[in-house]
Amino acid sequence: MATFDLATATLRELNAQLHATQSGSNDTAWEVLNPRGAHSVAVGIDAPLHVDVHGSVGYYCGGMNSQGTVTVHGSAGPGVAENMMSGIVHIKGDASQYAGATGRGGLLIIDGNAASRCGISMKGIDIVVRGSVGHMSAFMGQSGNLVVLGDAGEALGDSLYEARLFVRGSVKSLGADCVEKPMRDEHLAILADLLERAGIDDVEPSEFTRYGSARTLYNFNIDNADAY
Amino acid sequence: MCGIVGLFLKDKTLEPQLGAMLSEMLIVMTDRGPDSAGIAIYGSATPGQAKITVQSANPDVDFAGLETALGETLAAPVAVIRKSSHAVITLPLAVLELARAALAELRPAIRVMGRGESVEIYKEVGLPAEVVKRFSVASMSGTHGIGHTRMATESAVTTMGAHPFSTGPDECLVHNGSLSNHNNLRRELKRDGVRFETENDSEVAAAYISNKIAHGMNLGEALESGLSDLDGFFTFVVGTGSGFGVVRDPIACKPAIMAETDRYVAFGSEYRALVNLPGIESARVWEPEPATVYFWEH
Numbered sequence: 001m002a003t004f005d006l007a008t009a010t011l012r013e014l015n016a017q018l019h020a021t022q023s024g025s026n027d028t029a030w031e032v033l034n035p036r037g038a039h040s041v042a043v044g045i046d047a048p049l050h051v052d053v054h055g056s057v058g059y060y061c062g063g064m065n066s067q068g069t070v071t072v073h074g075s076a077g078p079g080v081a082e083n084m085m086s087g088i089v090h091i092k093g094d095a096s097q098y099a100g101a102t103g104r105g106g107l108l109i110i111d112g113n114a115a116s117r118c119g120i121s122m123k124g125i126d127i128v129v130r131g132s133v134g135h136m137s138a139f140m141g142q143s144g145n146l147v148v149l150g151d152a153g154e155a156l157g158d159s160l161y162e163a164r165l166f167v168r169g170s171v172k173s174l175g176a177d178c179v180e181k182p183m184r185d186e187h188l189a190i191l192a193d194l195l196e197r198a199g200i201d202d203v204e205p206s207e208f209t210r211y212g213s214a215r216t217l218y219n220f221n222i223d224n225a226d227a228y
Numbered sequence: 229m230c231g232i233v234g235l236f237l238k239d240k241t242l243e244p245q246l247g248a249m250l251s252e253m254l255i256v257m258t259d260r261g262p263d264s265a266g267i268a269i270y271g272s273a274t275p276g277q278a279k280i281t282v283q284s285a286n287p288d289v290d291f292a293g294l295e296t297a298l299g300e301t302l303a304a305p306v307a308v309i310r311k312s313s314h315a316v317i318t319l320p321l322a323v324l325e326l327a328r329a330a331l332a333e334l335r336p337a338i339r340v341m342g343r344g345e346s347v348e349i350y351k352e353v354g355l356p357a358e359v360v361k362r363f364s365v366a367s368m369s370g371t372h373g374i375g376h377t378r379m380a381t382e383s384a385v386t387t388m389g390a391h392p393f394s395t396g397p398d399e400c401l402v403h404n405g406s407l408s409n410h411n412n413l414r415r416e417l418k419r420d421g422v423r424f425e426t427e428n429d430s431e432v433a434a435a436y437i438s439n440k441i442a443h444g445m446n447l448g449e450a451l452e453s454g455l456s457d458l459d460g461f462f463t464f465v466v467g468t469g470s471g472f473g474v475v476r477d478p479i480a481c482k483p484a485i486m487a488e489t490d491r492y493v494a495f496g497s498e499y500r501a502l503v504n505l506p507g508i509e510s511a512r513v514w515e516p517e518p519a520t521v522y523f524w525e526h
Binding site for chain 2: 036058135
């Protein structure tokens with residue numbers, strides 16, 4: 001296991017070394033110390049690496065991740081796992097705004113709460129939040145799953161396309177074109193798989209409500225003008 | 229972008245370190261705004277005494293003989309302590325408003341940064357590290373303070389366009405964001421007799437709050453009212469003689485993070501600003517909710 005101390009080395013060196021580590025290398029496990037809220041920790045990984053970050057990070061941690069597993073033993077600032085392609089980003093604390101934004105694949109797990117716009121414009125990423133999410137989460141979500149064990153803030157799923165939203169707690173309000181939908185067996189199966197992959201075994205898929213797009217905003221219709 | 233910091237001390241033993249802690253927090257936020265920086269520090273108030281912080285582009289000329297001239301005009305004991313381009317004038321509280329008028333007569337080029345019983349405000353064009361060094365902020369003690377590093381979007385990069393904006397006694401405000409209805413609000417406030425020093429949107433926010441307080445609201449009510457009247461993006465941190473408040477607009481896209489322990493309440497645009505505070509590892513750290521007023525008072 002390689003240890004990288006951000007108190008003595010630069011972030012650029014860390015990310016350069018992560019990028020230089022090829023698939024099949026023996027040095028696939030990394031520990032990062034003293035992040036102290038630094039931005040862009042462990043971004044752009046493109047190999048099956050395991051990176052454990054001890055402390056809280058700033059903006060864009062784990063951004064663009066492909067194949068890697070990034071675990072933050074602390075909280076994350078805005079834009080964690082932004083545009084993730086595959087792999088896992090696991091935040092043990094809270095996440096700030098737009099967690100998992102535009103993510104195309106992979107799994108983002110947040111043990112605490114996520115702030116506003118969690119999963120904004122998600123395009124295939126799966127996001128599991130043990131706590132609550134803030135307002136306008138999954139705004140313009142296009143595909144993937146957002147699972148919230150706690151509550152959701154205002155305008156959940158505003159202008160949603162095809163992403164599936166599962167919320168166990170209350171939803172303050174639904175955004176334009178987002179509606180409650182029946183939970184069919186296929187959805188229970190998707191949810192059970194996501195919970196298992198996120199290491200959550202103390203809640204049942206049946207405790208969740210599913211939300212999705214009413215699909216009335218796909219084409220411009222003058223009758224919907226108020227909803228745009 | 230802009231970077232904001234704030235620190236409200238509960239533990240008196242930390243007071244001698246306020247300036248140093250706040251300086252460090254602000255310097256970390258430098259890359260959020262390189263245009264100008266400023267800091268407001270609430271020191272100890274002496275009953276019956278007031279302070280005016282003034283700034284001059286020609287301090288050698290404007291501050292020369294000011295103590296004597298102002299003392300004679302006001303017929304009151306006046307002390308002037310110069311710090312670089314700024315000076316702090318100490319004088320009896322009873323003549324505070326008279327002194328502002330007298331200053332305008334005696335030294336028309338002087339700009340008032342702030343006034344009140346305990347606040348001192350230092351702001352200049354430049355990076356936080358330069359600004360806090362120039363005014364020896366690290367050596368200042370106090371009960372609470374706020375700081376700002378600016379990336380100018382709505383008005384010119386000048387000393388007067390730097391934050392904090394102080395528009396009422398012991399009141400000041402720092403802003404990250406931009407307001408879209410500041411011109412209209414400025415017109416309305418002008419009709420109500422408010423005077424403006426700049427074209428800056430943040431000054432309008434500060435003046436709006438001062439104006440509401442002058443009309444009888446408390447700070448909490450003024451901030452609540454601002455949520456409906458101020459249109460645009462904002463995270464505001466405000467200081468008063470005894471209090472410290474935070475509010476974000478309903479969209480809340482401007483970043484904010486807070487921490488509270490038994491010893492202090494701290495605010496930063498980013499977590500990085502808070503990492504050197506004592507006991508931050510075990511502090512309650514959270515992101516303030518949109519359209520929600522937070523306020524602490526001594």
